[in-house]
């Protein structure tokens with residue numbers, strides 16, 4: 001059975017060359033996007049296992065969170081940076097799904113995120129999402145959801161953006177007030193949830209804090225945060 005699969009993989013490799021997104025190696029099965037060597041070399045933080053980890057500390061005194069984590073260290077010229085670039089700017093959505101699945105597996109193992117009931121991606125500005133074709137945080141959520149079997153509430157929060165048309169309509173003042181802020185829609189869908197807010201990278205935490213504060217206005221909502229990587233300071 002496995003021999004047959006090997007032959008099938010070899011034939012497919014000849015017809016449709018399939019290489020690792022990380023290093024270009026062709027030693028990987030058709031269904032994988034990263035080779036085992038690249039996966040093993042990703043710099044895991046293991047923050048998901050520990051309370052009071054550096055990502056949780058970013059939010060201390062700013063946002064009351066149940067738990068927070070980031071999966072990998074982000075450094076310049078690294079494999080993580082290369083993968084982030086492929087995922088965000090080269091339309092490699094499949095890679096994002098794979099990274100999301102790996103996040104889901106780590107979160108599952110940690111047990112600290114067991115009582116999460118819904119995933120919410122940090123929204124992008126609508127124009128940016130349109131240009132990119134997708135919100136990278138939503139793609140990560142889809143990968144995580146496939147492991148944790150949780151709903152992805154990707155319409156729960158929006159990020160209004162000032163546009164020419166709206167200015168012409170004389171709504172300048174109104175848009176000045178909401179531009180860049182997060183608006184929670186469908187509040188009733190979020191009541192009583194333990195929301196895991198997802199983004200690709202955390203640096204100062206300001207954007208996640210701003211979105212998280214809006215979510216915490218909802219009654220009985222518990223909030224946690226998970227990002228794919230954390231930029232070293």
Ligand SMILES: [Zn+2]
Pocket residue numbers: 020021022023024025034035036037038039
């Ligand atoms: Zn590789």
